[in-house]
Amino acid sequence: MTEKLLGGVHALLAAIRIIAAVLLICSVVLNFCNIIGRYFFAVSISWAEEIMLFLMVGCVFLGSSLVSWSNRQIRMDVIVSLMPEPVRKVLAVISDLVFMATCFTLAIFAWPVIEQLAAFDERSQAANFPLVIPQAMIPIGLTLMACLVGVRLITQRGSRAASSASGPHH
Numbered sequence: 001m002t003e004k005l006l007g008g009v010h011a012l013l014a015a016i017r018i019i020a021a022v023l024l025i026c027s028v029v030l031n032f033c034n035i036i037g038r039y040f041f042a043v044s045i046s047w048a049e050e051i052m053l054f055l056m057v058g059c060v061f062l063g064s065s066l067v068s069w070s071n072r073q074i075r076m077d078v079i080v081s082l083m084p085e086p087v088r089k090v091l092a093v094i095s096d097l098v099f100m101a102t103c104f105t106l107a108i109f110a111w112p113v114i115e116q117l118a119a120f121d122e123r124s125q126a127a128n129f130p131l132v133i134p135q136a137m138i139p140i141g142l143t144l145m146a147c148l149v150g151v152r153l154i155t156q157r158g159s160r161a162a163s164s165a166s167g168p169h170h
Helices: 001-043 048-069 087-119 130-166
Strands: none
Touching: 001 048, 001 130, 048 130, 087 130
């Protein structure tokens, strides 16, 4: 079962990488077109800044789930790193659980705002773009982060138990 779960996670991570890369590339291309238009043709794209911001929000919040999966998020762990190994492991699990609870809580509190943006069809000023799309990236990204950290905790624990059950490896 762990192999299937990890296979699904790796497929999800590949899809997230592709989507985040496409969002970033679109942002760069739009910026390049705006620069060319502004400096060579004296015409800028009025909605470009807004759309680039929305693309970056999507890229960051989706991409942050990749960081969470690989356990490379920023931490204040100077004191923790001085602790003995067993204490560090316990604190790492507690830290991940608090991280997951925080992500889920923020996503739950953000969702009513997303529903209101959709219900009232709120749109951006310059691009007339539905605000529900970039705003939804925030709870989606937070939920992905929490779920991936949970899967990482489960699979690491399972792999440690399997390796200790099979005996020492030399």
